[in-house]
Amino acid sequence: MFSAERILTIRKSKGFSQELLAEQSGVSLRTIQRVEQGETVPRGHTMQALATALDVPLAALLAQPAPLAEPAIAPTPLAPATTAPLAPARLPLPADPQLLQLLNLSALCLVVFPFLNLLVPYLLWRKHRHDTAHAAEVGRRVLGFQVLWQVASFFSYLMVLLLQAAMFFYFGVVLKGIFLGVFVLTYLVNITTVGYNQWLLRQGRLDIYPVRL
Numbered sequence: 138m139f140s141a142e143r144i145l146t147i148r149k150s151k152g153f154s155q156e157l158l159a160e161q162s163g164v165s166l167r168t169i170q171r172v173e174q175g176e177t178v179p180r181g182h183t184m185q186a187l188a189t190a191l192d193v194p195l196a197a198l199l200a201q202p203a204p205l206a207e208p209a210i211a212p213t214p215l216a217p218a219t220t221a222p223l224a225p226a227r228l229p230l231p232a233d234p235q236l237l238q239l240l241n242l243s244a245l246c247l248v249v250f251p252f253l254n255l256l257v258p259y260l261l262w263r264k265h266r267h268d269t270a271h272a273a274e275v276g277r278r279v280l281g282f283q284v285l286w287q288v289a290s291f292f293s294y295l296m297v298l299l300l301q302a303a304m305f306f307y308f309g310v311v312l313k314g315i316f317l318g319v320f321v322l323t324y325l326v327n328i329t330t331v332g333y334n335q336w337l338l339r340q341g342r343l344d345i346y347p348v349r350l
Contacts (some may be wrong), residue, residue, distance in 0.1 A: 141175040144198050147191050148173075162190035180323040230270040237275045238338050240265075241345070244283050244331050248324070254283045271343055281348040282330065 148158055155173070159166040164179075166184055171177045172187075179187065188195045240261050247254035262276025297316050304310045334345040 140199060141173050143175045144187060147193055147197060151191055153191070158187070158190055162186040203237040212265075230268060230272075232270045233272075234338070234341075236261075236269050237271060237343075238264060238335060240272065240275055241279055241335050241338055242329060244279055245328060247327065252287075254327070255280065255287065258283065275338075275343065275345065277350045278346040278348070281350045283327075284346055284350065285328050286323070286330075293319055293323055 148155070149302075153161070155169050158164075159169050160193060162169075164183055168177070168183065172179050173265070184198055185195060188198055191197075243257040243261055244254045246257045253303075258276060258279045258334055262272065262280065266273035266276055294316070297319050301312060301315070304312055330346075337345050
């Protein structure tokens with residue numbers, strides 16, 4: 138059966154105007170306009186001329202018959218769902234407040250040797266983070282503060298050295314004791330902060346240190 142909509146769609150998909158289609162097919166422009174508007178049904182030779190000009194088979198200009206409705210298929214009863222065995226409940230980690238306090242105090246190893254304030258807490262955290270309650274979180278907070286302190290201390294010492302160099306270069310003056318004073322001050326900040334957070338841990342609080350890894 139003839140379909141005006143299909144002729145219009147194919148013509149546009151080919152990039153043909155109505156005038157170009159009329160020229161290529163030999164069908165008058167008025168006839169093509171009436172055909173696309175559904176005002177007239179083209180005859181066989183007109184359909185063939187349009188199909189040839191559009192380079193499509195004649196069947197492409199015909200409306201496709203509506204597919205027959207498929208018979209409804211009765212749903213098959215679902216098999217009873219098998220209940221998967223439940224995974225065993227994960228037991229809570231045992232609490233050990235003394236370990237948490239030791240994890241915090243281990244940062245004071247910096248008074249023995251530099252960078253032990255990072256190494257010792259890291260080893261304790263790595264060993265107990267999966268077998269002691271809150272050890273993972275407390276360890277991240279302790280290490281986070283120690284990394285921040287280490288970076289801040291490094292830049293503090295660097296600034297003192299640059300200041301010393303500038304004072305000597307421009308004024309010929311050496312500020313005695315300033316480097317030692319900054320060194321002692323940074324260590325006091327660390328020790329005081331560790332002591333304060335140790336007191337928080339003894340109170341049962343876990344919101345220690347402002348940063349964490």
